[in-house]
Amino acid sequence: MTDTTTRLLIIGPPGAGKGTQAAQIAQRYGVPAISTGDIFRANIKGGTPLGQQVQAIIERGELVPDTLTNEIVADRLTQPDAAPGFLLDGYPRNVEQVHALDNMIEGDSLDAVVLLEVDTDAVVSRLLKRAELEGRADDTEEVIRHRQHIYAEQTAPLVELFSERGILVAVDGLGTVEEVAERIATGLDSLLTSKAGR
Structure with missing residues (x-):
């Protein structure tokens, strides 16, 4: 590994195993894994002013607005553990958030973006099994497929941009x-090595 910062992003549909892989990648590169969902949940649990604001938005069934999400991420990236990278x-979930992130990291774009590609039917059956085990009655096949569809719509422009x-x-x-961790490691090493050699 080089001494420079390593700025990474992982994207993939709900149920693709992002959280598991994110932890492994972060450990491998010695950077913190930063999940906006975790930040929101921690603040809600802690009853912070931010948590109360986010909870009210979620309870109305709305998405947390970009401005608030951008602020939270910007604040998190200034913390000492994120100095070697992250x-x-x-996050980012849309093109506007990508531009906000570009500004946060002073025009230096991300070093690499890992895209987990999975077959929709395979993920749906995986999530239905998980819902059954965890007693999540709300996670019906229709709901899961709807989430997959929204993800695909939102992410297509990002995939194009990063590509x-x-x-x-x-x-x-x-x-x-x-197996997946090995594929990610091989792909990332190859990309980061070729970038370092430029």
């Missing part, structure tokens, strides 16, 4: 945790 999960920037590492997300 791995983002759940144009030459920083996209698309990885088959099906298989054991170890």
